[in-house]
Amino acid sequence: xxxxxxxxxxxxxxxxxxxxxxxxFFIAGHNILQVFSRTKESAKQxxxxxxxxxxxxxxxILVGADVYVIALPDNCLAEFVGAIxxxxxxxxxxxxxxxxxxxxxRAKNYGVFYxxxxxxxxxxxxxxxxxxxxxxxxxxxxxxxxxxAADISDHVIKINSDQRQYLxxxxxIACNFxxxxxxxxxxxxxxxxxxFRLLKPLILEMTMKASxxxxxxxxxxxxxxxxxxxIKKHLDLLSFSxxxxxxYDVVSQDIIRLHQSGLT
Amino acid sequence: xxxxxxxxxxxxxxxxxxxxxxxxFFIAGHNILQVFSRTKESAKQxxxxxxxxxxxxxxxILVGADVYVIALPDNCLAEFVGAIxxxxxxxxxxxxxxxxxxxxxRAKNYGVFYxxxxxxxxxxxxxxxxxxxxxxxxxxxxxxxxxxAADISDHVIKINSDQRQYLxxxxxIACNFxxxxxxxxxxxxxxxxxxFRLLKPLILEMTMKASxxxxxxxxxxxxxxxxxxxIKKHLDLLSFSxxxxxxYDVVSQDIIRLHQSGLT
Numbered sequence: 387x388x389x390x391x392x393x394x395x396x397x398x399x400x401x402x403x404x405x406x407x408x409x410x411f412f413i414a415g416h417n418i419l420q421v422f423s424r425t426k427e428s429a430k431q432x433x434x435x436x437x438x439x440x441x442x443x444x445x446x447i448l449v450g451a452d453v454y455v456i457a458l459p460d461n462c463l464a465e466f467v468g469a470i471x472x473x474x475x476x477x478x479x480x481x482x483x484x485x486x487x488x489x490x491x492r493a494k495n496y497g498v499f500y501x502x503x504x505x506x507x508x509x510x511x512x513x514x515x516x517x518x519x520x521x522x523x524x525x526x527x528x529x530x531x532x533x534x535a536a537d538i539s540d541h542v543i544k545i546n547s548d549q550r551q552y553l554x555x556x557x558x559i560a561c562n563f564x565x566x567x568x569x570x571x572x573x574x575x576x577x578x579x580x581x582f583r584l585l586k587p588l589i590l591e592m593t594m595k596a597s598x599x600x601x602x603x604x605x606x607x608x609x610x611x612x613x614x615x616x617i618k619k620h621l622d623l624l625s626f627s628x629x630x631x632x633x634y635d636v637v638s639q640d641i642i643r644l645h646q647s648g649l650t
Numbered sequence: 651x652x653x654x655x656x657x658x659x660x661x662x663x664x665x666x667x668x669x670x671x672x673x674x675f676f677i678a679g680h681n682i683l684q685v686f687s688r689t690k691e692s693a694k695q696x697x698x699x700x701x702x703x704x705x706x707x708x709x710x711i712l713v714g715a716d717v718y719v720i721a722l723p724d725n726c727l728a729e730f731v732g733a734i735x736x737x738x739x740x741x742x743x744x745x746x747x748x749x750x751x752x753x754x755x756r757a758k759n760y761g762v763f764y765x766x767x768x769x770x771x772x773x774x775x776x777x778x779x780x781x782x783x784x785x786x787x788x789x790x791x792x793x794x795x796x797x798x799a800a801d802i803s804d805h806v807i808k809i810n811s812d813q814r815q816y817l818x819x820x821x822x823i824a825c826n827f828x829x830x831x832x833x834x835x836x837x838x839x840x841x842x843x844x845x846f847r848l849l850k851p852l853i854l855e856m857t858m859k860a861s862x863x864x865x866x867x868x869x870x871x872x873x874x875x876x877x878x879x880x881i882k883k884h885l886d887l888l889s890f891s892x893x894x895x896x897x898y899d900v901v902s903q904d905i906i907r908l909h910q911s912g913l914t
Contacts, residue, residue, distance in 0.1 A: 460879075553848070556849065559838060560835035560856075574819050580817060587767055593854055595768070598773075601832035641827075
């Protein structure tokens with residue numbers, strides 16, 4: 387912690403991200419003024435944890451906080467941004483897929499505060515290593531966000547809205563699509579009553595290897611070797627699920643394409 | 651280490667798996683008699699590390715070792731198994747995709763010793779947590795393999811050839827296909843000159859979450875929410891690569907299918 391002036395912060399949203407982020411700001415010494423959530427229970431639960439006020443009525447959101455952090459689902463962000471008067475306060479959203487322009491004409495001081503991580507209420511998160519991507523409508527606000535981010539993370543990066551939409555897309559492919567591969571893999575194991583946890587050391591090592599080097603360099607397996615015998619055998623084994631069979635074929639062909647294209 | 655009699659072991663193959671496995675047996679106190687490799691350099695390199703003999707001539711493979719471990723590429727396994735007389739020694743292969751039957755009529759005592767992990771020469775591996783899947787042609791050999799595996803790992807499992815081919819298929823989907831998602835993701839980041847390392851905390855957390863709970867429960871992102879606005883926007887952003895665009899579409903549809911099917 388630095389000796390910078392602590393901020394008063396209102397959280398709009400009380401989901402996984404809001405819970406982790408408000409907690410990180412709380413620990414860093416900032417003053418969480420209030421928590422708003424559309425549902426009373428989740429507003430109260432997070433506010434109790436932070437020992438602060440809560441509301442589920444947009445009309446009762448406190449005015450004049452230093453910073454408003456909106457951590458709501460992407461598809462209801464526009465509605466809430468339009469419904470609240472932020473006055474001269476700084477307001478940020480936390481959505482990867484939404485540009486800074488959503489605030490234009492609806493706030494004077496605004497920006498984006500996007501922590502690049504997947505959050506769940508039940509898991510502890512250490513913000514220290516999480517990249518926090520910031521963007522602001524002017525230099526003064528950028529400095530405020532940079533300092534706020536630096537209070538909780540060692541990796542603060544200025545990312546504009548155009549870059550951020552590609553970053554979010556890359557995150558979806560890297561995180562959600564890989565997780566889907568794990569799902570399909572668990573369904574294959576189910577065929578022989580084998581538990582998914584058997585693969586834990588394998589997928590952890592694969593992920594660390596891809597992180598420490600580069601995934602293109604660390605690829606292994608039948609497709610990158612273009613081993614058609616094994617691919618054919620696997621497609622046969624997958625006859626229990628035409629959907630997984632199709633996906634195996636599409637992904638294998640794409641691995642072969644990528645590694646033969648010279649793009650690697 | 652237990653007080654069981656140490657085994658004399660010949661390694662046939664000197665690639666990543668052979669290097670890590672022979673080293674683990676060496677540390678566990680077993681006697682690595684010789685290393686065979688098709689190329690002189692790799693045979694010599696591994697043998698020097700283990701302070702033992704080497705050859706690149708199948709006719710010069712020492713006879714009478716307790717155990718022969720074949721760690722060769724899957725597609726040349728049959729040829730080598732047929733070319734060597736193992737006498738009464740126990741011979742095992744280490745391939746996920748090949749059944750135990752490959753030894754029938756070619757050896758008297760045989761089995762499979764399959765460590766479920768991805769290996770690279772440059773990365774250190776701790777065998778302790780790696781599942782080692784064993785199979786043998788009789789109970790006596792099974793006990794020998796179980797003890798050998800227990801000398802280097804805390805996770806020894808009896809897996810028959812039928813189960814192992816599904817396990818190997820699941821490993822390919824979970825490991826190689828996820829890694830491919832990371833590759834595609836890095837190509838998206840390349841569009842804006844963003845480094846892949848930005849995603850490191852995200853993919854590590856996603857992998858740990860999927861391991862600690864279950865990937866079907868830990869799925870997040872636009873597809874599992876069936877958020878067609880974000881999906882449409884991402885498909886537009888991917889117009890720079892029709893191949894990644896197609897894969898994004900296929901995987902997203904499959905996530906929607908899986909999570910709406912009630913299978914989860």
